[in-house]
Amino acid sequence: MSKHTGQNIAFWIFRLLGLIVVGILLWILGFIIWNGIGVIDWEFLTEAPTDGMTGGGIFPAIVGTCCLILGSMIVAFPIGVMSAIYTTEYAGNGRVVRFIRIMTDNLGGIPSIIFGLFGMSLFVNTLGWGDSILAGSFTLGLLVLPLVIRTTEEALKAIPDSFRTGSLALGATKLQTIRRVVLPMAFPNIVTGLILSIGRVSGETAPILFTVAAYFLPKLPTGIFDQVMALPYHLYVIATSGTDLESARPIAYGTALVLIVIVLIMNILASILRRYFGKKVKTN
Amino acid sequence: MIQSKNIDFYYSDFHALKGISMEMEAHTVTAFIGPSGCGKSTFLRLFNRMNDLIPGTRLTGECIVDGRDIYARGVNVDELRKQVGMVFQKPNPFPKSIFENVAYGLRVNGVGDRKFIEQRVEESLAGAALWNEVKDKLKKSAFELSGGQQQRLCIARALAVKPSVLLMDEPASALDPISTSKIEELIHELKKDYTIVIVTHNMQQAARVSDKTGFFMLGDLVEFSDTKKMFLNPDKEQTQNYITGRFG
Numbered sequence: 001m002s003k004h005t006g007q008n009i010a011f012w013i014f015r016l017l018g019l020i021v022v023g024i025l026l027w028i029l030g031f032i033i034w035n036g037i038g039v040i041d042w043e044f045l046t047e048a049p050t051d052g053m054t055g056g057g058i059f060p061a062i063v064g065t066c067c068l069i070l071g072s073m074i075v076a077f078p079i080g081v082m083s084a085i086y087t088t089e090y091a092g093n094g095r096v097v098r099f100i101r102i103m104t105d106n107l108g109g110i111p112s113i114i115f116g117l118f119g120m121s122l123f124v125n126t127l128g129w130g131d132s133i134l135a136g137s138f139t140l141g142l143l144v145l146p147l148v149i150r151t152t153e154e155a156l157k158a159i160p161d162s163f164r165t166g167s168l169a170l171g172a173t174k175l176q177t178i179r180r181v182v183l184p185m186a187f188p189n190i191v192t193g194l195i196l197s198i199g200r201v202s203g204e205t206a207p208i209l210f211t212v213a214a215y216f217l218p219k220l221p222t223g224i225f226d227q228v229m230a231l232p233y234h235l236y237v238i239a240t241s242g243t244d245l246e247s248a249r250p251i252a253y254g255t256a257l258v259l260i261v262i263v264l265i266m267n268i269l270a271s272i273l274r275r276y277f278g279k280k281v282k283t284n
Numbered sequence: 285m286i287q288s289k290n291i292d293f294y295y296s297d298f299h300a301l302k303g304i305s306m307e308m309e310a311h312t313v314t315a316f317i318g319p320s321g322c323g324k325s326t327f328l329r330l331f332n333r334m335n336d337l338i339p340g341t342r343l344t345g346e347c348i349v350d351g352r353d354i355y356a357r358g359v360n361v362d363e364l365r366k367q368v369g370m371v372f373q374k375p376n377p378f379p380k381s382i383f384e385n386v387a388y389g390l391r392v393n394g395v396g397d398r399k400f401i402e403q404r405v406e407e408s409l410a411g412a413a414l415w416n417e418v419k420d421k422l423k424k425s426a427f428e429l430s431g432g433q434q435q436r437l438c439i440a441r442a443l444a445v446k447p448s449v450l451l452m453d454e455p456a457s458a459l460d461p462i463s464t465s466k467i468e469e470l471i472h473e474l475k476k477d478y479t480i481v482i483v484t485h486n487m488q489q490a491a492r493v494s495d496k497t498g499f500f501m502l503g504d505l506v507e508f509s510d511t512k513k514m515f516l517n518p519d520k521e522q523t524q525n526y527i528t529g530r531f532g
Contacts, residue, residue: 092339162374162376163376163378165334165376166376166377166378166438167378167388167392168337169332169369169370169372170365170369170388170389170392170441171392171393171445172362172388172392180391185379
């Protein structure tokens with residue numbers, strides 16, 4: 001077999017595998033859309049479930065998931081971005097930093113159900129927040145913290161040092177350099193971390209199971225100490241433990257579709273932001 | 285005036301500068317030449333304490349800028365860097381507009397008066413011989429400028445905070461010949477108001493722009509004298525060999 005044929009075969013194998021990945025994704029999407037699109041209408045999106053969750057809509061769960069996305073980002077982002085600034089810009093590469101890095105990676109490897117149990121024990125019981133948006137947001141926030149830290153670190157490391165030295169050489173302090181030069185340049189990539197975190201948060205079931213999610217709660221939350229329904233948990237409930245699983249099946253697909261669309265909208269929003277800020281800081 | 289007294293400098297175990305003493309007078313241009321790794325850039329970066337950013341370095345001796353030992357206890361490094369500006373080898377404008385690049389040094393030093401900033405930006409750009417080329421596009425990104433223009437923008441940026449000394453680390457080595465000659469003309473102009481120290485790989489450039497030249501090798505200052513003398517009739521054989529291209 002000639003070198004050239006070998007290369008061609010390898011190329012086709014790689015291409016095939018690439019296409020398979022895309023194919024699987026499209027298959028899942030198609031499957032959900034095919035089965036779920038039928039139940040989606042205005043009523044489904046704006047009303048509470050009825051008839052033992054075999055009818056009505058999923059509005060409270062949509063609102064709940066949005067609250068949790070927002071809440072967990074408010075928790076995770078400031079902490080995550082600031083610790084990443086500390087580890088990349090200030091701490092050098094000593095033992096403490098390596099320890100922090102290893103611990104961050106370990107935190108990222110902990111199964112999400114453990115976060116759920118931890119959140120229940122600390123936020124719900126010890127701190128006495130009860131099953132609430134606050135407890136759920138903190139639990140989800142902790143869950144995505146390693147992701148936020150890692151992506152922010154990578155974003156900061158990608159900025160060439162020449163920009164930092166240029167700023168310092170003009171008499172700027174380190175903090176001014178970070179705030180005025182490094183962070184604006186790293187922002188598009190930090191937003192990428194935001195996208196990934198939102199995707200992760202909106203799909204998680206285990207961490208909210210014991211900390212916030214309600215089985216059935218048709219009224220909307222009025223404050224951060226209220227419980228809410230959430231899409232992934234709702235999906236789990238109507239797929240496994242409803243009153244009439246068969247007749248709730250289309251609603252389950254509809255819920256899945258809405259969840260996917262919410263994540264998609266967040267991604268599109270984030271990439272618009274990313275492009276907008278990316279244009280402002282484009283380097284040569 | 286800048287002065288160094290018995291400077292020894294180490295990168296961890298590596299002895300990078302060995303007992304360097306020299307004086308650079310105000311309103312002159314001093315050039316440092318020598319083969320790669322000879323310590324000339326390290327020596328230059330001592331005067332705005334840029335070497336502080338590298339972990340594991342150590343210094344003995346005195347560095348005196350305008351009568352003050354800049355490594356003495358209690359010296360404010362940010363203030364020092366305002367007084368001693370620097371231009372780097374590769375142009376490194378910020379991803380901001382042309383205007384904001386020049387205004388940056390003022391803003392980080394707490395200047396907020398818009399009129400004052402506008403005036404200083406114009407002065408600085410004019411001082412860097414760039415004003416006529418950019419006056420109609422101050423709001424455009426600095427990255428739209430050519431490499432040579434970017435380097436002059438970096439010079440303008442340094443001038444905006446009114447330093448007394450300007451350090452230049454191979455400022456033209458990434459530029460084409462026409463841009464290079466513009467930078468060299470500019471150095472002649474700037475000499476009236478600033479004390480300039482320039483590191484260069486290009487010996488013709490050192491001969492063209494400088495009043496005095498220091499030749500470094502392996503961390504030693506081999507010879508330091510008037511540029512004319514250095515290039516026509518050097519004292520040391522090593523200098524002669526380097527200048528005539530026998531090594532380096």
